[in-house]
Amino acid sequence: MPVLARRSWLALAAAAGLFTCIQASASLPAELQAKVDKSKAKLVALAADPAMVAAVKEANAKGDPGMSNGKWVDLPDTDPFIQTLLKTKTSRQIADWEAKDDTINKLVLRDHKGNLVAASVRPLIWNNVARPVFAQAIKGQAWAAEEVKPDPSTQVPSVQLSAPVLDGGKPIGVLHSAVTAK
Numbered sequence: 001m002p003v004l005a006r007r008s009w010l011a012l013a014a015a016a017g018l019f020t021c022i023q024a025s026a027s028l029p030a031e032l033q034a035k036v037d038k039s040k041a042k043l044v045a046l047a048a049d050p051a052m053v054a055a056v057k058e059a060n061a062k063g064d065p066g067m068s069n070g071k072w073v074d075l076p077d078t079d080p081f082i083q084t085l086l087k088t089k090t091s092r093q094i095a096d097w098e099a100k101d102d103t104i105n106k107l108v109l110r111d112h113k114g115n116l117v118a119a120s121v122r123p124l125i126w127n128n129v130a131r132p133v134f135a136q137a138i139k140g141q142a143w144a145a146e147e148v149k150p151d152p153s154t155q156v157p158s159v160q161l162s163a164p165v166l167d168g169g170k171p172i173g174v175l176h177s178a179v180t181a182k
Contacts, residue, residue, distance in 0.1 A: 027146060028159065032181055036159050039103055039179045040142050046097060047163040047175040052109060055090040055118060056165045056173035059111040067115070072126035082122060090118035105156045108176040109165070110134060117173065124152040128176075137162035137174040148181040157181045 028036065046052065067081075075082055085091065094107040098120040109117040114129030128134045136143035144161040151158040158178035165173035 028148070032148070032159065032179075035103055036144050036161060036179050039101075039177065040144050040161050040163065042101070043161060043163040043175055043177050044142050046107070047165045049093075051090060051093060052165055052175060053167055053172070055088075055109060056111055057167060059115070059117040060172060064113070064115070067126050069125045069127055072116075073124075077122060085116065086119060086122065088118055091120070094118050095120040103179055104177050105151060105154045105158060105180050106176075106178050108153075110174045110176065112138065112172050114138075114174075121153055133160045133162045133176050134174050137164045137176070138171050140164050140166070140171045144179075151178040154178065 027033075086095075090109065094109060098104055098107045106119070106121045106123070108119040108121075108123050110128065111117050114127045114131075114134045116123060116126050132145070133143065142161070142163040145159050148157050148159055150156065151160070156178070158181055160176070160178055162174050162176040164171040165175055
């Protein structure tokens with residue numbers, strides 16, 4: 001076999017091996033998958049809570065508050081805008097749910113455009129419309145990642161999951177969580 005053809009074949013074989021490794025690392029251990037499935041079902045129920053639906057409907061009606069990811073990142077944790085948002089009735093309810101469930105390490109509620117409505121912790125970004133955790137759930141189905149990664153907000157190794165907030169069967173927002181991978 002000519003040297004160039006052998007190199008191409010080796011590169012192709014290496015890439016195939018890497019792809020197989022990436023695929024293998026994407027599946028969750030059975031125990032963790034069961035935990036994710038249970039949390040996903042619970043998240044669907046929480047997303048259907050009338051208070052969550054009402055909070056998202058209100059945020060959707062208000063429209064854009066003039067916040068961007070760049071502005072959000074630049075604000076210190078002590079900023080009144082952040083403190084007010086994290087102390088709303090909805091954020092307190094979400095934080096209470098999180099505190100009662102040691103399998104999750106955050107809960108974040110978003111409107112139909114991916115903007116933050118309420119949260120148990122300060123999320124890393126204000127708007128996550130382009131992220132799979134939002135993009136999948138806003139289509140109307142609960143979603144869970146197939147891999148463990150450090151959560152961007154908490155840095156805890158986690159599996160991301162989300163559920164649509166539905167109004168009359170129509171997705172109007174997303175409730176996003178992270179299952180701690182222990």
